[in-house]
Amino acid sequence: MTxxxxxQLCKNFGGLAAxxxxxxxxxxxxxxxxxxxxxxxxxxxxxxxxxxxxxxxxSVFLGSEEITNLPIRSRAKLGLGCTxxxxxxxxxxxxxxxxxxxxxxxxxxxxxxxxxxxTLTEIMSESQHLLYTVGLxxxxxxxxxxxxYGQQRVLDVAISLAMKPKVLLLDEPTAGMSILETTNMVxxxxxxxxxMTLVLVxxxxxxxxxxxxRITVLHNGKIISKGTPYEIRKDSKVLDYxxxxx
Amino acid sequence: xxxxxxVYAWILSHNVHVLAILFILAIGAPLWVTTYxxxxxxxxxxxxxxxxxxxxLVGYTGLPSFGHAAFFGLGAYIIAYISGDNELTLxxxxxxxxxxxxxxxxxxxxxxxxxxxxxxxxxxxxLMITLAFAQMLFSIAMRWSAITGGSDGLIGVxxxxxxxxxxxxxxxxxxxxxxxxxxxxxxxxxxxxxIVNSPFGxxxxxxxxxxSRMKSLGYNTLYYxxxxxxxxxxxAGVSGMLLAQFYWHASPENxxxxxxxxxxxxxxxxGVGTLIGPIIGAILMRVLPNIMSTHTHNWxxxxxxxxxxxxxxxPNGIMGILSKRRNKDL
Numbered sequence: 402m403t404x405x406x407x408x409q410l411c412k413n414f415g416g417l418a419a420x421x422x423x424x425x426x427x428x429x430x431x432x433x434x435x436x437x438x439x440x441x442x443x444x445x446x447x448x449x450x451x452x453x454x455x456x457x458x459x460s461v462f463l464g465s466e467e468i469t470n471l472p473i474r475s476r477a478k479l480g481l482g483c484t485x486x487x488x489x490x491x492x493x494x495x496x497x498x499x500x501x502x503x504x505x506x507x508x509x510x511x512x513x514x515x516x517x518x519x520t521l522t523e524i525m526s527e528s529q530h531l532l533y534t535v536g537l538x539x540x541x542x543x544x545x546x547x548x549x550y551g552q553q554r555v556l557d558v559a560i561s562l563a564m565k566p567k568v569l570l571l572d573e574p575t576a577g578m579s580i581l582e583t584t585n586m587v588x589x590x591x592x593x594x595x596x597m598t599l600v601l602v603x604x605x606x607x608x609x610x611x612x613x614x615r616i617t618v619l620h621n622g623k624i625i626s627k628g629t630p631y632e633i634r635k636d637s638k639v640l641d642y643x644x645x646x647x
Numbered sequence: 648x649x650x651x652x653x654v655y656a657w658i659l660s661h662n663v664h665v666l667a668i669l670f671i672l673a674i675g676a677p678l679w680v681t682t683y684x685x686x687x688x689x690x691x692x693x694x695x696x697x698x699x700x701x702x703x704l705v706g707y708t709g710l711p712s713f714g715h716a717a718f719f720g721l722g723a724y725i726i727a728y729i730s731g732d733n734e735l736t737l738x739x740x741x742x743x744x745x746x747x748x749x750x751x752x753x754x755x756x757x758x759x760x761x762x763x764x765x766x767x768x769x770x771x772x773x774l775m776i777t778l779a780f781a782q783m784l785f786s787i788a789m790r791w792s793a794i795t796g797g798s799d800g801l802i803g804v805x806x807x808x809x810x811x812x813x814x815x816x817x818x819x820x821x822x823x824x825x826x827x828x829x830x831x832x833x834x835x836x837x838x839x840x841x842i843v844n845s846p847f848g849x850x851x852x853x854x855x856x857x858x859s860r861m862k863s864l865g866y867n868t869l870y871y872x873x874x875x876x877x878x879x880x881x882x883a884g885v886s887g888m889l890l891a892q893f894y895w896h897a898s899p900e901n902x903x904x905x906x907x908x909x910x911x912x913x914x915x916x917x918g919v920g921t922l923i924g925p926i927i928g929a930i931l932m933r934v935l936p937n938i939m940s941t942h943t944h945n946w947x948x949x950x951x952x953x954x955x956x957x958x959x960x961x962p963n964g965i966m967g968i969l970s971k972r973r974n975k976d977l
Binding site for chain 2: 473511517524
């Protein structure tokens with residue numbers, strides 16, 4: 402069980418303060434959504450937490466460990482998984498290779514030179530099981546480029562799940578999906594074990610209110626409100642800035 | 648057309664049988680071909696080894712090395728220095744059981760050093776650093792005559808010998824050396840085939856496909872790239888060693904950028920990331936000039952034209968054309 406904490410986190414792009422003194426505490430096992438209008442700094446915050454972006458000031462903690470200055474791969478090793486706003490899988494490889502590449506690293510056998518990875522049952526059986534769980538078992542031998550957009554989004558999440566992360570950051574997992582695909586994705590995320598801490602950036606408020614146990618609202622790089630979904634729905638500031646009065 | 652696709656599909660589904668047939672043909676070749684053809688076959692096999700080693704970098708890991716001749720030439724100079732029979736060289740031994748490990752360690756250490764220095768960069772910067780390094784070795788080979796023999800290179804490289812104390816055999820004749828090269832080629836192809844299908848090989852493909860995602864999965868991609876660079880450098884070194892033993896000569900030309908360019912063309916022409924493609928590329932690049940030069944003096948222009956046509960019409964090389972045909976037929 403691992404929490405995520407940021408302390409006075411700032412990120413400037415030139416003169417623009419994309420993140421301004423963000424103090425965030427996400428408890429272990431929480432389903433935490435970050436919402437806000439376009440350009441409010443949601444994705445920047447996620448990228449500063451996962452290590453893709455270097456923060457200008459402030460610190461990030463994973464559990465009790467400070468990870469502010471660690472590169473992205475070291476954060477991943479500590480159990481921080483992430484998916485991206487745009488599909489970010491291994492597009493010219495097969496679906497099952499996409500999964501096994503994450504599993505073999507977690508099992509510490511990625512440097513193995515002399516075994517055929519297709520014959521390593523520890524990798525293959527776990528990969529097939531995971532693909533079955535997320536509903537991609539029918540396309541395991543297909544090249545990812547030939548999958549539908551929705552399937553690629555699911556695969557992106559599945560690759561991160563294969564790492565068995567302690568904390569998973571999801572950047573708009575349902576963006577661009579059809580209604581049916583969105584329903585399936587919500588079901589998939591809803592079924593994740595609650596030992597995993599989830600941080601979700603999402604535009605679709607239906608998805609947010611179905612999944613999140615707590616919500617943080619950003620506006621112009623600042624936190625304007627945090628609380629339970631019920632509290633956020635009632636918060637007049639949030640209604641003014643983002644959700645609208647209707 | 649369909650028939651051709653079917654043949655190709657059959658070859659792919661029976662690759663063990665195909666390999667067995669090719670191996671028998673390779674063993675029997677000296678019985679029915681001319682000595683000139685044997686020489687050509689030896690050259691083709693040596694350049695095939697060189698080309699598949701580069702394919703591990705270009706095709707599997709996505710590292711466009713333009714200085715792969717550095718290791719090819721280094722392998723040639725190391726074997727010339729330790730086994731060569733002239734006043735510049737040490738002439739210690741020609742026992743392959745000792746010389747091969749020395750070539751492997753020598754080229755491996757050099758690849759490790761260059762890998763650590765160059766692999767932090769990507770794309771065209773990596774290409775320029777590898778090119779600069781190979782050209783630096785070329786300059787050393789040309790200028791430091793007291794050690795390298797200058798522009799003449801090192802002559803008197805003997806054919807290899809296996810010496811087990813009680814029994815020894817020298818691959819002195821052309822035919823014996825041909826068999827020696829066939830064995831090394833088969834062993835290297837076997838090892839590389841295993842490597843590209845191993846978890847390590849999958850990690851290399853992942854790096855080529857999406858390096859940033861590999862990092863977000865926790866991979867130290869530099870470590871894998873250095874591993875691939877060292878393996879490729881060692882294999883290129885072994886092919887350079889074989890060429891020196893074949894011509895009895897280590898030449899600075901083996902280090903020159905045109906050699907790096909030539910092997911890169913073999914890989915691109917045949918099809919990157921396939922292992923078989925670069926072998927086909929090596930066959931074409933060594934055999935076509937031989938055929939064309941008997942008919943015309945301008946054969947180099949025609950080779951150039953063929954390359955342009957390939958780059959424009961078949962960016963995935965010959966293997967790309969074949970696999971497209973197969974997909975259409977299936």
